[in-house]
Amino acid sequence: xxxxxxxxxxxxxxxxxxxxxxxxxxxxxxxxxxxxxxxxxxxxxxxxxxxxxxxxxxxxxxxxxxxxxxxxxxxxxxxxxxxxxxxxxxxxxxxxxxxxxxxxxxxxxxxxxxxxxxxxxxxxxxxxx
Amino acid sequence: xxxxxxxxxxxxxxxxxxxxxxxxxxxxxxxxxxxxxxxxxxxxxxxxxxxxxxxxxxxxxxxxxxxxxxxxxxxxxxxxxxxxxxxxxxxxxxxxxxxxxxxxxxxxxxxxxxxxxxxxxxxxxxxxxxxxxxxxxxxxxxxxxx
Numbered sequence: 001x002x003x004x005x006x007x008x009x010x011x012x013x014x015x016x017x018x019x020x021x022x023x024x025x026x027x028x029x030x031x032x033x034x035x036x037x038x039x040x041x042x043x044x045x046x047x048x049x050x051x052x053x054x055x056x057x058x059x060x061x062x063x064x065x066x067x068x069x070x071x072x073x074x075x076x077x078x079x080x081x082x083x084x085x086x087x088x089x090x091x092x093x094x095x096x097x098x099x100x101x102x103x104x105x106x107x108x109x110x111x112x113x114x115x116x117x118x119x120x121x122x123x124x125x126x127x128x129x
Numbered sequence: 130x131x132x133x134x135x136x137x138x139x140x141x142x143x144x145x146x147x148x149x150x151x152x153x154x155x156x157x158x159x160x161x162x163x164x165x166x167x168x169x170x171x172x173x174x175x176x177x178x179x180x181x182x183x184x185x186x187x188x189x190x191x192x193x194x195x196x197x198x199x200x201x202x203x204x205x206x207x208x209x210x211x212x213x214x215x216x217x218x219x220x221x222x223x224x225x226x227x228x229x230x231x232x233x234x235x236x237x238x239x240x241x242x243x244x245x246x247x248x249x250x251x252x253x254x255x256x257x258x259x260x261x262x263x264x265x266x267x268x269x270x271x272x273x274x275x
Contacts, residue, residue, distance in 0.1 A: 027236060030229050037226065050272075052186035055179045068176075075172070079165040086158060111169055118176040128182025 022081065029078035036071040056127035065123045072115035080108040149250040156254075157228040160221035168218045194272055219264055224257035 003009070043064065047054060058064055083104050091097040121127075171193065178189035191197060193215055196208035231253050234240050240249055 027233065030233065034226065034229065037222070052179060052183045055186075059176075059179055072172075072176075075169060079169060082161045083165050086162060111173060115173050115176055118173065118180050122180045127180050128185070 026081045032074045033078045059122045065119050076108040076112045153228050153250040160225040163221040220261040223260040227253035227256045
């Protein structure tokens with residue numbers, strides 16, 4: 001490793017040997033997001049109307065709540081993978097990058113927990129009047 | 130990009146013509162960002178509003194769908210802001226979906242021939258535009274206006 005230019009110092013070291021897994025996860029989560037998006041759009045279009053009572057009754061069913069919880073989890077999984085790439089590409093300061101990636105993980109986790117809780121509340125406690 | 134270029138750089142790197150292939154690449158990222166932030170937050174708000182009951186769902190509707198007859202100026206203004214945001218999220222959904230499908234095909238190693246690559250980039254833009262227009266017209270005819 002020389003002490004020359006930045007590119008000179010990394011030349012010949014090869015890849016970081018960890019990008020492939022992230023790329024595969026991106027594809028997996030995108031296919032899952034695609035399937036669940038189709039499910040969400042189709043089942044919404046099959047509803048007679050979009051009143052709160054109809055939606056609450058619809059979400060309260062196990063056959064809807066389970067894929068909806070899955071959808072929230074998968075969307076945030078894909079969100080985290082996708083935004084990680086954006087942050088790594090566009091945030092150049094190392095400290096800021098680390099902090100932003102931490103915030104992203106927190107956002108994805110908190111969002112998932114909030115969404116799962118919102119659906120579980122309707123299933124177990126019923127929607128408010 | 131981290132270090133300042135004090136040495137002369139070849140100018141050819143900055144001279145290029147925009148192509149649909151370049152546009153769809155950056156649009157995929159921008160729409161992904163919109164879906165991740167505004168899209169997911171609206172989805173969570175929608176779920177929480179359904180669970181919160183008719184009253185909290187009415188508030189969600191006042192902002193995102195229709196402010197209604199007796200709306201204050203502020204409510205109407207926020208309604209229009211959220212309507213535009215909803216259209217942006219909707220367009221982002223379809224654009225990201227179609228450019229994402231294109232990426233899945235490219236990931237198999239197919240579709241890199243210059244003409245095919247260009248054609249499918251343009252097709253994804255057109256498909257996203259029409260899908261968005263269709264849903265906007267559907268929602269507008271069913272839930273908004275007379």
